[in-house]
Amino acid sequence: MDNFKFTVGPAPHIExxxxxxxxxxxxxxxxxxxxxxxxxxxxxxxxxxxAMSIAGSVGAEALWHxxxxxxxxxxxxxxxxxxxLLALTLPPQVSWWLPLxxxxxxxxxxxxxxxxxxxxxxxxxxxxxxxxxxxxPAQMTKAWLEPVNIDAKTMATPLYIAKKIPASFDAQAxxxxxxxxxxxxxxxxxxxxxxxxxxxxxxxxxxxxWRIPFFYIGTVAFLTFAAGKNPTFYVLAGGLxxxxxxxxxxxxxxxxxxxxxxxxxxxxxxxxxxxxxxxNLSEGVMFAILFMNMLAPLIEKYSRPRxxxxxxxxxx
Amino acid sequence: xxxxxxxxxxxxxxxxSYKKELSATKPIAVCSLPDEVILLxxxxxxxxxxxxxxxxxxxxxxxxxxxxxxxxxxxxxxxxxxxxxxxxxxxxxSGQKCxxxxxxxxxxxxxxxxxxxxxEPKPEEIINRVREAGIVGLGGAAFPTDIKLQPSKEHKIETxxxxxxxxxxxxxxxxxxxLEEADALIDGLKLAMKVLNAAEGVVAIEENxxxxxxxxxxxxxxxxxxxxxxxxxxxxxxxxxxxxxTVIGKxxxxxxxxxxxxxxxxxxxxxINISKAVRDGMPxxxxxVTVSGELVRSPQNFRVRIGTPISHLIKxxxxxxxxxxxxxxxxxxxxxxxxxxxxxxxxxxxxxxxxEDSVNGKKSQNLxxxxxxxxxxxxxxxxxxxxxxxxYSQVGIFEKAGEYDIDACIECSSCSYxxxxxxxxxxxxxxxxxxxxxxxxxxx
Ligand code: SF4
Ligand code: SF4
Numbered sequence: 001m002d003n004f005k006f007t008v009g010p011a012p013h014i015e016x017x018x019x020x021x022x023x024x025x026x027x028x029x030x031x032x033x034x035x036x037x038x039x040x041x042x043x044x045x046x047x048x049x050x051a052m053s054i055a056g057s058v059g060a061e062a063l064w065h066x067x068x069x070x071x072x073x074x075x076x077x078x079x080x081x082x083x084x085l086l087a088l089t090l091p092p093q094v095s096w097w098l099p100l101x102x103x104x105x106x107x108x109x110x111x112x113x114x115x116x117x118x119x120x121x122x123x124x125x126x127x128x129x130x131x132x133x134x135x136x137p138a139q140m141t142k143a144w145l146e147p148v149n150i151d152a153k154t155m156a157t158p159l160y161i162a163k164k165i166p167a168s169f170d171a172q173a174x175x176x177x178x179x180x181x182x183x184x185x186x187x188x189x190x191x192x193x194x195x196x197x198x199x200x201x202x203x204x205x206x207x208x209x210w211r212i213p214f215f216y217i218g219t220v221a222f223l224t225f226a227a228g229k230n231p232t233f234y235v236l237a238g239g240l241x242x243x244x245x246x247x248x249x250x251x252x253x254x255x256x257x258x259x260x261x262x263x264x265x266x267x268x269x270x271x272x273x274x275x276x277x278x279x280n281l282s283e284g285v286m287f288a289i290l291f292m293n294m295l296a297p298l299i300e301k302y303s304r305p306r307x308x309x310x311x312x313x314x315x316x
Numbered sequence: 317x318x319x320x321x322x323x324x325x326x327x328x329x330x331x332x333s334y335k336k337e338l339s340a341t342k343p344i345a346v347c348s349l350p351d352e353v354i355l356l357x358x359x360x361x362x363x364x365x366x367x368x369x370x371x372x373x374x375x376x377x378x379x380x381x382x383x384x385x386x387x388x389x390x391x392x393x394x395x396x397x398x399x400x401x402x403x404x405x406x407x408x409x410s411g412q413k414c415x416x417x418x419x420x421x422x423x424x425x426x427x428x429x430x431x432x433x434x435x436e437p438k439p440e441e442i443i444n445r446v447r448e449a450g451i452v453g454l455g456g457a458a459f460p461t462d463i464k465l466q467p468s469k470e471h472k473i474e475t476x477x478x479x480x481x482x483x484x485x486x487x488x489x490x491x492x493x494x495l496e497e498a499d500a501l502i503d504g505l506k507l508a509m510k511v512l513n514a515a516e517g518v519v520a521i522e523e524n525x526x527x528x529x530x531x532x533x534x535x536x537x538x539x540x541x542x543x544x545x546x547x548x549x550x551x552x553x554x555x556x557x558x559x560x561x562t563v564i565g566k567x568x569x570x571x572x573x574x575x576x577x578x579x580x581x582x583x584x585x586x587x588i589n590i591s592k593a594v595r596d597g598m599p600x601x602x603x604x605v606t607v608s609g610e611l612v613r614s615p616q617n618f619r620v621r622i623g624t625p626i627s628h629l630i631k632x633x634x635x636x637x638x639x640x641x642x643x644x645x646x647x648x649x650x651x652x653x654x655x656x657x658x659x660x661x662x663x664x665x666x667x668x669x670x671x672e673d674s675v676n677g678k679k680s681q682n683l684x685x686x687x688x689x690x691x692x693x694x695x696x697x698x699x700x701x702x703x704x705x706x707x708y709s710q711v712g713i714f715e716k717a718g719e720y721d722i723d724a725c726i727e728c729s730s731c732s733y734x735x736x737x738x739x740x741x742x743x744x745x746x747x748x749x750x751x752x753x754x755x756x757x758x759x760x
Binding site: 003014020022252254256306308311313 | 688691693694732
C-alpha cells in the first residue's frame with residue numbers, strides 16, 4: 001500500500017454501460033440491413049451514391065478539423081452516419097458528384113455554421129437534401145422516372161399518383177413493393193421491412209425513444225384513416241418509416257423531454273399529412289422534420305417534466 | 317404486521333450493477349484498535365464541535381472530547397482510551413484539512429465509559445440520551461439526530477420509516493446490521509415512534525435484501541402497527557425524497573423538511589444506535605463500515621471505532637490486490653475519491669471501497685458536448701432536465717439554471733451515471749448552486 005497510485009475523479013465512480021461512440025455504432029449497425037439490402041436490390045448506382053455521400057461528409061469533417069484545429073471526431077462516427085443517412089434519402093440514379101457535394105455541405109453547415117455536434121438546430125442530412133432538391137430538382141426526382149410505368153414526363157412518385165392520378169392508383173400493389181423491394185424512390189425506401197429490422201435494433205438497445213416514431217406514425221395513420229384514405233399506404237410511402245425512426249429521432253434536433261417528444265411526434269404527423277394533402281410537396285416527411293426541428297426548442301421549454309416537491313417549495 | 321410489497325416506486329432512477337455479493341454474506345467483524353484515532357470536529361451537519369481536551373490529556377473511551385456548543389451540532393466522544401497526541405488540522409474524507417483531535421491509543425486499557433441504561437425511557441430522556449451520546453444520522457447527511465427527533469410543531473409525524481434501502485452499490489453495512497441486530501433496530505424504531513408520538517412504523521428495504529426482509533417480517537409478525545415494506549431495487553431509492561414518495565406517496569417540498577409530509581426517516585444504523593444508547597448506555601464511538609471493492613483482498617463489514625484511519629481498515633480487510641486504483645470513502649455513486657489512505661472514518665462513513673479505475677481512464681480531458689440523448693432526463697428522480705442545468709452551468713448563465721429548478725437537485729449522480737458523453741453533470745450542478753448561493757449572499 002506504500003506506493004499505491006491513486007486515481008481521483010468525481011463521482012460516480014463505477015463503470016457505465018453507455019458512451020457516445022457506442023451509440024453511433026448501434027445507429028450505423030441498425031442502418032446496415034437497409035444499406036446492404038439497397039445495394040443488393042438497386043445495384044452499383046446505390047453503392048456509388050452511398051460511398052460518395054460518406055466520402056463527402058467525412059472529408060468535410062477532416063477539413064473542418066484541419067481548419068479549426070479542434071481534436072478529430074471522425075472516430076465517433078457521427079460524420080459517417082450523417083453521410084449515410086443523406087445517401088439513403090437520395091435516389092440511386094443521381095450523378096456521382098451530387099451525393100459527394102451533399103455529404104460535404106451537410107457537415108459543413110452543421111459544423112461551421114452551428115459549431116459542431118450537439119449544437120445544430122436542423123438535422124444536417126435533411127438540410128443537405130433540401131439544398132440538393134432546390135438546386136437540382138431534375139436530378140433529385142430522376143429516380144422516379146424509370147421504375148414506375150406511367151408517362152415518364154410526370155416524374156410521378158407513388159404519393160403523386162395517389163393524389164393526382166387516382167385512376168391508376170393501386171394501393172395494394174404499392175404496399176407490397178414498399179415492404180420488400182421498392183425501386184421507385186430513394187435508396188432508403190427500398191424495403192420497409194429492412195428499415196423496421198433496424199428500428200427494432202434501436203428500440204431494443206434503447207438508443208431511440210419509442211415516443212417519437214410511435215406518435216409520428218400513429219398520427220399519420222390516424223389522420224389518413226380519418227380522411228378516408230388507406231393508412232397503410234400512407235405510412236409506408238414517401239420515406240415516413242426511415243424519417244420517423246432514423247431522422248426524427250436524431251438526438252440533437254428533437255426535444256429532450258419525454259412529453260416534448262410526444263408533442264413533437266404528433267406535430268410531425270400532422271405537418272406531414274398536411275403537406276401531403278394540401279401542398280405540391282408530396283414528400284412531406286423531409287419538410288415536416290425540418291419544420292419541427294425549428295419548433296423543438298420551444299416545445300422543449302414548455303414540456304419540462306414536473307419537478308418533485310416544487311409545488312410545496314418553501315417560500316423564501 | 318404482514319409484509320407488504322410495494323408496487324409503487326419513484327419515476328426515473330438508475331440501475332447500476334450492485335456488487336453487494338462481495339461482502340453481503342459475511343458477518344460483521346470487529347476491527348482491531350488502530351494506533352491512533354483522528355476525531356474530526358466537524359463530522360455532522362451544523363456547527364463544528366469545540367474541543368474540550370488538549371494535547372497531553374489522558375482520555376477514556378466514551379469520554380467527551382469536543383462539545384456541541386450550538387443547537388445544531390453534535391458532541392464528539394473519545395472512541396478509544398489513550399492520550400491526546402495533538403489537536404491540529406488533519407485530512408478529512410473530502411480532501412481538505414480540518415481541525416481534529418488525535419488520540420494515541422492505549423491498547424491495554426480499553427473499557428468504554430458508558431451512560432446509565434434506561435429501562436423505561438420517557439421521550440425527553442430518549443432525546444437527551446441521543447444528544448449526550450453524540451448520535452447523528454448515519455445514512456450520509458449526518459444531521460444531529462436529537463434535533464431531527466424534535467421536528468417543527470406544525471409537522472405531525474404519522475409514520476416513522478426505518479430506511480434499510482441501502483441503494484448504493486457495494487455497501488452492505490445496513491444490510492448486515494439488519495440481519496445481526498434486528499432486535500435493536502426494532503427497539504430503536506419503537507423509541508423513535510414514542511418520541512414522535514407516531515402511530516405507524518415501517519421498515520423499508522429494497523427487494524434485493526430478501527433475507528433481511530424475511531427476518532424482520534418474522535420478528536414483526538405480531539406487531540400491529542409496524543410493517544416491513546419491500547421496495548423495488550432502484551437507485552436512489554434510499555434518498556429521503558424517494559422513500560417518502562414511495563412509502564407515503566407525498567412529495568417533500570423543495571427546500572423544506574421531509575417531516576412536512578408526516579413521515580420521519582431514519583437510517584437503520586442510526587435507530588440501532590439509539591437503542592444501544594438508551595438500553596446499554598453506549599456512546600456513538602463506533603459504526604459498521606463496509607470495506608469492499610474488487611481490489612480489496614477480503615471484503616467484509618467491520619465494526620470500527622470512529623476516527624480509525626482508512627489505511628488501518630484496509631489492512632484489516634487483508635490489504636489490496638493491486639498497486640493502483642480508486643479509493644473511495646462512501647458509495648460509488650456519491651462517495652469521495654481519495655488521494656491518500658490517511659483520512660479517518662467519520663460518523664457518516666458507510667463504506668471504504670478500492671476499485672479499478674474503470675471510468676476516469678476513459679474520460680477524455682475535454683468536456684464532451686451534450687449529445688441531447690435525454691438519458692439524464694429520464695434518469696433524474698426529481699424530474700429535472702440535468703442536461704440543461706449542466707449546459708447553463710458550463711456557459712455561466714446561472715440564473716437560467718435557477719429557473720430550471722436547480723435547487724431541487726438532490727445530487728444523487730444518476731444523471732452523470734447514465735450520461736454517454738461522460739459529462740460531469742453533478743459537479744457542474746454543484747458549481748452552479750454554489751455560484752447562485754454566493755450571488756444571493758452578495759445581494760443580502
Ligand atoms: S439532476 Fe440532481 S437529482 Fe437529478 S439525477 Fe442529477 S444529481 Fe440526481
Ligand atoms: S445524458 Fe449526457 S449527453 Fe445525454 S442529454 Fe444528458 S447531458 Fe446530454
